[in-house]
Amino acid sequence: MKARDLGKMAVPVGVVGIVLLLVVPLPAWLLDLLIVVNIVGSLVILLTTMYVQRPLDFSVFPSLLLIATLFRLGLNVASTRLVLRDGYAGEVIGAFGHFVVGGSLIIGLVIFLILVVIQFVVITNGAGRVAEVGARFTLDAMPGKQMAIDADLNSGLITEDQARQRRADVAAEADFYGAMDGGSKFVKGDAIAGIIITIINLVGGIAIGLLQRGMPISEAVETYSLLTIGDGLVTQIPALLLSVSTGLIVTRATAESDLGTSASKQLGQSRTSLVIAGSAAVALALLPGMPKLPFVLTGAVLLFAAQRMKSNEAKAAKEVLLDAAIATVGPAADTPEKLIEEMRVSALEILLAPDLVDLVSGSDDDLLARIRGLRRKIALDLGIVVPPVRTRDSVELPSATYVLRISGVEVARGEVPPGRVLALGDDLGSLPGTEVHEPVFGLPGKWVPAEMRFAAEMTGATVVDRVSVLITHLSSVIAENADRLLSREDVRVLTEGVKQVNPAVVDELVPSLLTLGEVQRVLQRLLSEQVPIRDLGRIYEALTLRAKVSTDAEGLVEAARGTLAPAITAQHAREGVLRVMTLDPVLEQALLEGLRPGDQGTQILLDPNRLEAMLRSFAGLRTTVENQGSTGVLVCAPALRPALRSLISMHHGEAPVLSYSEVTGSGVKIEAVGVVRDVEAIAA
Structure with a gap:
C-alpha cells in the first residue's frame, strides 16, 4: 500500500479506534502507548501552529482539534475503567501520580487545580472569545474583500487565475474562522469534562476501595487519589497544549515568516527599549536583599543584544549606501525586460490628485467598481472590450483634479472637489459654490457641500456625486475614442469569438480575402462614426461579399453600414x-x-x-x-x-x-x- 493510501486510511481507522476505546477494555501497556501518543501528538500540533505563516496554512486544525479531544476523552474512559477495576492504570499514570507530584496528594491536587484554572479560565476563554470575534469580523469583511479583488481585476493588477485564487482564499478564511469558533467550544467542553471525570474517579475509587476491596480509608484515599491525580495530569497536559495551540492559531495574523522569527524580529526592532530594560535589570540587582546573579545575567543579555543590533544596523546602512552607489554608477541592473516594462504605455489611464484617492476606497460603489460596470456597458453598447483602466495618483496635479489619458496622452481633465456633490440646474443662485459647467454636456452647475445635497434637490437641481461625474466623463472619452482603443489584438480576439459560433464566415474572410489589419481599419472607421460593431457576424458577411469585388476601405465600410442600416437608423x-x-x-x-x-x-x-x-x-x-x-x-x-x-x-x-x-x-x-x-x- 502506498504512503498516500495510508494517509487516507489513517484518520478513519483512528476515529474507529477512538470509538472502541469507549467500549473495549485495554491492557495497561497499550494504554501507556496511547497516552504517550496523545502527549507527543499534542506537542506536534502546538509546534506546527508556531511555524505556520498564516492560519489557512493549517486549515485542518479545527478537525484535528475535534479528533484529539475525542481521543483524549476515550483515554479518560479507558484509564477510569482500569483505575476502578484493577487499582492500576499503567506505568505512565503511576509515574505522574508518584514521581511528578512527589507522591503527595495535596501537591497533586494543587498542581491539577492550577492546570485546570490556567486552561479553563485563562486560555480557553480567551481563545474562544478571539475565535468568536474573528469569525464575526471575517464574515463582515467578506463583501469588501470580494469587491477589492474585483477592483484589482478590473484595474488589471491581477489575472483571472489570481482573482479566482484570492476569492477561494477569502471563502476558505471565512470557513476556517467559523470552524474555529465552534472548535473552541470543544476545548472548553473538554476542560469541564476533565474536572467532572476526575471527581468521579476520586469518589468512585474511594468507594470501591472501601466497599468492594475492604481497604482502610487511609489506604483507599492514598491509592485512588494518586491514581486519579496522575490520570488527571496525563490528560490535562495534552489538553493544555491543545488549548495553547487554539489560542495561537486564532490570534496568528498573516505574516511572511513563522512565529519565532516574527517575534524575534519585532521584539528587537527597538534598540532603545532593550538598553532601558537591560539597564533596569542591572539597577534592580543593586537593591538590598535582591539576588545579584539573575538580574545581572538578564541585564547583560539584553545589553549584549542591543549592542549586536547597533552593529547590524550600521552594517545594513553601509549596504544601502553601497547599493545606492552602484545604482548611481551605472544601469547595470536595468535589464531589457525591466526597461520594456517601464516603457509600456497603458491604453487607458486615470490620474488622480492626492486628495482624490478616497474615490478608490474598495467599497461596492467606488471608482474601480464603477469602471468595471462601465467596461461592461461599453462592451454591450459598442461591441468592443475596453482595455483595463490603470488608476494611480499624481502629486503633479492640482488639488481636486483628475486627468484622463489614452496611450499616455492627456485627452481630458476635470475637477471633483472632495466633500462636495455637483448640483445641475438653471436656478442655483441660492446655493453656495462657484459656478462650473459639467464636462460632458456643458450643463451649468455648482459644487456644493455634500451635507447640502437635500437642500439642492429641494431647489429642483439634479445632484450628482463625484464618482458619477468622473465615470460619465470617462464614458464620453471612451465613446469618442473607441477607434483608437481598438487594437489589432482586440480584433483577433473578437474574430476568434465570431469563429466559435460562425466559423464559415471567418474562414472565408480572414485571411483569404482580408488581413486582420484591413478588418481592423474597417471596424475603426465604423467606431469613429459611432456605429456599434456588436453584430460582427453580419459585418463579416458583408465584408466577404464586398472584398470579392474590391478591398477599398471606403467601399468596405459602406458595405458594412448597409448591413447595419436598421441599427444605425434606430440609433x-x-x-x-x-x-x-x-x-x-x-x-x-x-x-x-x-x-x-x-x-x-x-x-x-x-x-x-x-x-x-x-x-x-x-x-x-x-x-x-x-x-x-x-x-x-x-x-x-x-x-x-x-x-x-x-x-x-x-x-x-x-x-x-x-x-x-x-x-x-x-x-x-x-x-x-x-x-x-x-x-x-x-x-x-
Whole structure:
C-alpha cells in the first residue's frame, strides 16, 4: 500500500479506534502507548501552529482539534475503567501520580487545580472569545474583500487565475474562522469534562476501595487519589497544549515568516527599549536583599543584544549606501525586460490628485467598481472590450483634479472637489459654490457641500456625486475614442469569438480575402462614426461579399453600414421617428460631380464659396432642430455620404450623415425638417 493510501486510511481507522476505546477494555501497556501518543501528538500540533505563516496554512486544525479531544476523552474512559477495576492504570499514570507530584496528594491536587484554572479560565476563554470575534469580523469583511479583488481585476493588477485564487482564499478564511469558533467550544467542553471525570474517579475509587476491596480509608484515599491525580495530569497536559495551540492559531495574523522569527524580529526592532530594560535589570540587582546573579545575567543579555543590533544596523546602512552607489554608477541592473516594462504605455489611464484617492476606497460603489460596470456597458453598447483602466495618483496635479489619458496622452481633465456633490440646474443662485459647467454636456452647475445635497434637490437641481461625474466623463472619452482603443489584438480576439459560433464566415474572410489589419481599419472607421460593431457576424458577411469585388476601405465600410442600416437608423430615431435634413437637388448634383478619389478616400472639389454657404446652412438648420428639443440627421446619395461626412465632421465635429439606402430600408417613420442649400453663393 502506498504512503498516500495510508494517509487516507489513517484518520478513519483512528476515529474507529477512538470509538472502541469507549467500549473495549485495554491492557495497561497499550494504554501507556496511547497516552504517550496523545502527549507527543499534542506537542506536534502546538509546534506546527508556531511555524505556520498564516492560519489557512493549517486549515485542518479545527478537525484535528475535534479528533484529539475525542481521543483524549476515550483515554479518560479507558484509564477510569482500569483505575476502578484493577487499582492500576499503567506505568505512565503511576509515574505522574508518584514521581511528578512527589507522591503527595495535596501537591497533586494543587498542581491539577492550577492546570485546570490556567486552561479553563485563562486560555480557553480567551481563545474562544478571539475565535468568536474573528469569525464575526471575517464574515463582515467578506463583501469588501470580494469587491477589492474585483477592483484589482478590473484595474488589471491581477489575472483571472489570481482573482479566482484570492476569492477561494477569502471563502476558505471565512470557513476556517467559523470552524474555529465552534472548535473552541470543544476545548472548553473538554476542560469541564476533565474536572467532572476526575471527581468521579476520586469518589468512585474511594468507594470501591472501601466497599468492594475492604481497604482502610487511609489506604483507599492514598491509592485512588494518586491514581486519579496522575490520570488527571496525563490528560490535562495534552489538553493544555491543545488549548495553547487554539489560542495561537486564532490570534496568528498573516505574516511572511513563522512565529519565532516574527517575534524575534519585532521584539528587537527597538534598540532603545532593550538598553532601558537591560539597564533596569542591572539597577534592580543593586537593591538590598535582591539576588545579584539573575538580574545581572538578564541585564547583560539584553545589553549584549542591543549592542549586536547597533552593529547590524550600521552594517545594513553601509549596504544601502553601497547599493545606492552602484545604482548611481551605472544601469547595470536595468535589464531589457525591466526597461520594456517601464516603457509600456497603458491604453487607458486615470490620474488622480492626492486628495482624490478616497474615490478608490474598495467599497461596492467606488471608482474601480464603477469602471468595471462601465467596461461592461461599453462592451454591450459598442461591441468592443475596453482595455483595463490603470488608476494611480499624481502629486503633479492640482488639488481636486483628475486627468484622463489614452496611450499616455492627456485627452481630458476635470475637477471633483472632495466633500462636495455637483448640483445641475438653471436656478442655483441660492446655493453656495462657484459656478462650473459639467464636462460632458456643458450643463451649468455648482459644487456644493455634500451635507447640502437635500437642500439642492429641494431647489429642483439634479445632484450628482463625484464618482458619477468622473465615470460619465470617462464614458464620453471612451465613446469618442473607441477607434483608437481598438487594437489589432482586440480584433483577433473578437474574430476568434465570431469563429466559435460562425466559423464559415471567418474562414472565408480572414485571411483569404482580408488581413486582420484591413478588418481592423474597417471596424475603426465604423467606431469613429459611432456605429456599434456588436453584430460582427453580419459585418463579416458583408465584408466577404464586398472584398470579392474590391478591398477599398471606403467601399468596405459602406458595405458594412448597409448591413447595419436598421441599427444605425434606430440609433438616431426618437420614438420611432427619424428627423432628416436633405440636400438641395442642385447642390447635391454639384457635389456628386465634384467627387474625386484620394489617398484618404473620396473628396469633394467644389467652389469654396458654395461649400462655405452649404456648411453655414447646415449649421443653422441643425441648431434650429436642436432648439426644438430634437435631433436631425443629414441624408444624401450613397456615393456622396463618405466624402460629405468627412467634410462636415471637419468643420462641425461629429454629425450623423446617412445615405438614402440606409434610411429607406430602416422601417422607421421619416420626417423632413429642412433642406441644406447654398443660397448665398447663388445670390452672389
